[in-house]
Amino acid sequence: CVLKASQKRRPLSRLLEQLLRNLEKRDPNQFFAWPVNDNFAPGYSTIIKRPMDFSTIKQKIDDNEYKSLNCFISDFKLMCNNAMKYNKPGTVYHKAAKRLLHAGLKQLTPQKLRPLGDILT
Numbered sequence: 836c837v838l839k840a841s842q843k844r845r846p847l848s849r850l851l852e853q854l855l856r857n858l859e860k861r862d863p864n865q866f867f868a869w870p871v872n873d874n875f876a877p878g879y880s881t882i883i884k885r886p887m888d889f890s891t892i893k894q895k896i897d898d899n900e901y902k903s904l905n906c907f908i909s910d911f912k913l914m915c916n917n918a919m920k921y922n923k924p925g926t927v928y929h930k931a932a933k934r935l936l937h938a939g940l941k942q943l944t945p946q947k948l949r950p951l952g953d954i955l956t
């Protein structure tokens with residue numbers, strides 16, 4: 836029997852792709868979809884040493900760079916914390932990052948992930 840391309844993917848990659856899709860839904864304005872551009876965010880690359888965004892996370896999944904769920908969660912937190920560092924409290928981006936972080940971490944609790952079984956061990 837021939838597996839479809841998606842079924843050939845490693846179990847962890849397929850799980851991370853699904854988690855990523857669910858996190859991206861919490862960013863309807865797509866503020867986190869692509870790397871932040873210094874032209875729209877003056878001084879961004881001097882203030883933020885380790886930029887991160889959903890497209891970069893997707894590429895890392897495709898390149899099998901994530902060896903564990905925790906590495907994936909770390910990049911998600913990095914992305915949100917970057918936005919809360921660069922953008923002042925009260926700005927649309929700071930508020931969006933805070934909401935995204937909290938909503939995202941609720942989806943990534945052990946209780947929510949346990950049903951996915953031993954992929955994570």
Ligand SMILES: COc1ccc(OC)c(-c2cc(C(C)=O)n3cccnc23)c1
Nearest residue numbers: 865866867868869870871875876918928
């Ligand atoms: C207004 O439309 C967009 C579109 C894409 C963006 O980043 C990918 C952003 C954006 C995203 C951010 C973040 C996430 O800090 N940002 C900061 C300052 C100015 N612009 C942004 C805004």
